[in-house]
Amino acid sequence: MFDMVKQWFWYDWILLLFRLIFSVSLILTMVEFQGGLTLPLWGAISWEIIAFSVPWFCLLLNYKYYLVTEMILSGGISLYLSFLFPEAYLTFLMPAFMIAANSAKKSHRWSGPITILVIPILISMVSRQSTPWLVIVHTGLAYALGFAFHLLVVNHRQNEIIRDQNTVLEQYVSQIERVTILEERTRLSKDLHDTIGHSYTSIIMGMETLRLELVTDVGQDKLDSLLHLARKSIDEVRGYVHQMESPQDRLPLVESLQQLINEFQANSNVNVRFRSFGEESAIPRQVQMTFYRCLQESLTNAVRHGQATEIGVSLQFEQRQTRLEVQDNGLGAEHLQEGFGLRAMKERAFNLQGQISVYSEVGEGTVITCTLPRQVELSDEVIRLLLVDDQPFIRESLRTLLEGQGDLKVVGMAEDGQQAVDICEQVQPQVVLMDLDMPNRDGISATQLIKQQWPDIRVLILTTFQEKEKAIEVLRSGADGYLLKSMEPRELAETIRLVHHGGTIIAQDMSTKLFEDLETSQNGSEAQSVESKTLDAYGLTSRELEILKMVAQGLRYKTIASKLYLSDGTVRNYASSVYLKLEVRNREEAVQKAMEIGLL
Structure with missing residues (x-):
């Protein structure tokens, strides 16, 4: 009951104050005129205390119980006092006001006639009033004032609901806008890097191959100048791409989630508690973005659908996995329907070999848990790569980009599937980056042959094809991943590490x-x-x-x-x-x- 009182608004305290003042005044009046009471003074005072307390307790449980007890107890004491003192009918004005103010839904249809007609007529009969209409008019005015106060309260509550919903809507719109901007930044950075960055790399590699054909000093100077200009230009492009990355990409995971929670609390009336356990370590950008999106969607759903007021967020760094748990005290649901946001969360986690679990019960709130495998990088571990592509510029570009990573080493390059099988037998790479459309032997048949002879070699398809039938055929051939060449090199490096440690990756567009x-x-x-x-x-x-x-x-x-x-x-x-x-x-x-x- 104390928890219910803590949720009171200003109008609840006003009604309690009016009721208390009226009851104290009535008790003092009975003490002053105790000689005219037929009941003992203590009996009349006890009756008034019961008439004050019992309806008030009933109001905390159900408004119908309150109306009935108020009419019986307060109406009864007014009848008793009016029988002794005809002017005491005025003691029913405050109960009439309270009955109208606390009526809800359609209860006015029966509480109004009983309060305005039935009880005043009974009071007129027992008090022998010659003008019963006067009692009805006074009681009706009191009831009308109470009904006006009731309308004021209803209007205030609706305004509070509208304000709360508007706050949630603004927060949701802000999150959607931020997600859209981040996705657009990512798309633009990928497009810039894939088109301009790879073109510059191919140009540089092509000019390097012409160096032996230029025998004059003037030709060498011109070539050096062109190479210098190309390398300077590609560095500038990479600088622009890094500037377009979202701020969350540069922040550690804990700081990124804490920043999101702070922004959410600033735009909503919800208290969010955040705790982090374990030693934080560097994680891939895809993993960080998945946790970020999961927390975004969970916070929004907790307020928008669950009407939660308290949310607990915990991030656990374990030896083999990282777990994010979001628990709220909202309404909960017996059968939770998966919307677009929840399906997108599960798809992101599935692409990273993780999972999303949701537990919800009516009255107990909702718990959403996102668990992703932890990729532990060893400082002295070097992943041996074989690049397979029929285009020399693509092979050289991939080699230049991937060998910039300290833990990736290209041990061989092949121009078709048959050559890839031969090189695998010679150098035994750990991961093979395989193109699909190649002469002599295509990527699918080469993958099948490699998997048959060397099951431990991980094969990652890297292609431009976005056909679903082709992707299904590739996965059936035993490939450990299917990626598009348009992805960002840093994501490609992270994906190679993930596949090397046993993961399976499918490009998000294809998985959808x-x-x-x-x-x-x-x-x-x-x-x-x-x-x-x-x-x-x-x-x-x-x-x-x-x-x-x-x-x-x-x-x-x-x-x-x-x-x-x-x-x-x-x-x-x-x-x-x-x-x-x-x-x-x-x-x-x-x-x-x-x-x-x-x-x-």
């Missing part, structure tokens, strides 16, 4: 497509028939359905337009058509209805 295909195949023809019937029922076209699915993924109209090679206005027109056909007003309602009718 594979998960979608897996879900589609599980649903089978039944899901296709249901979707077809639903499309016919609502008249959606295949393009409108495609845009609806992208909207459900949280993509903005501009992003959808760039993916589908459409204009921003065309995508907005398609979205408006979808909303009109589904009879909804916005994207949230469209996604919810699409899930209900089986489109998503």
Whole structure:
């Protein structure tokens, strides 16, 4: 009960003060006119104390119990005093005010007539009042004032709810905006590095091969000048790329999470406790970003859906894994539905050989645990690499970029799959970076042969193909990872280390497509028939359905337009058509209805 009192607002204390003043005044009046009481003074005072305390305790439990006890006890003592003193009907004005102020929902329909008509008529009958309408009018005015106070309280509560929801919405929008900016920075930095950086590297390697053909001193000087300019330019490009990296990439994991929590607390009325256990060590950027995104989504969901007021965050550095746990005191749910955010969290963890577990019970809050394997790097360990690609410039570029890492060493380079198998027999590399489309023997057959003869050699496919069928065929051949050449070199180095230590990596874009295909195949023809019937029922076209699915993924109209090679206005027109056909007003309602009718 003390916890309930701690949650009171100013109007709860005002009502308690009014009630206390009224009860004390009535007791003092009975003491002054004790000669006219038929009951003993202590009996009348006890009755008033009961009439003060019992309804108040009932109000803490349920407003209906309060209304009944208030009418019986306070109305009863007013009837008794009015029988002795006709002017004592005024003692029922304060209870009438309290009854109206504490009525809720539809209780005014029965509490109003009883308070304004039934009890005043009884008071008029026992007090032998010649003007019963006067008692009804006075009581009605008191009830009206109480109802006005009730409306003021309801308005205040709704404003508090709106303010809280607005705070959560602002926090959510801020997080979405920050995530979008970080993702765009990452995309731009990758594009810059992959296009300009690799081009410069290829140019440098090409000019180095021409050095022997230039025999004059003038030619050597010109070549040295061009090489100097190219190396200077690539250093500048790398500097721009590093400047575009998000601040979280440069912060240690604990500081990055603490900064996120501080920003969250500053924009919300939620207390977040953060604790870190174990010795912090350097972790790959992908792992750090996964923990960062997991904490972002968990904090937002705890307030937005769970209405939590206390959140506990713990980060545990263990010998073989790192674990992030987020526990809140929110509403919880018996059957938690996985939204887009939770599915994205699980996909990120799955790509890093980790897992996301969620526990939620009604009234007990929610616990989200993100566990990722810890990659322990040995200072004296060197990973032996074999580069396989039919393009010389690509091989030289990869060699230049990867050997800049202290723990990576290129021990061989091959221009086709057959040569890769021969070199594996000679140098026994630990990790093979394999291209797919090559002469003599392609990457898939070479991978199968290497895995058959040397199962301990890890094969990492590095290609430009983004075809799902090709990725499935590669994984079936025994490859330990499937990556795109467009990834950042630093991420490539981290991925090589992860694969070398037993992990399996699939490029995020490809894993998303594979998960979608897996879900589609599980649903089978039944899901296709249901979707077809639903499309016919609502008249959606295949393009409108495609845009609806992208909207459900949280993509903005501009992003959808760039993916589908459409204009921003065309995508907005398609979205408006979808909303009109589904009879909804916005994207949230469209996604919810699409899930209900089986489109998503």
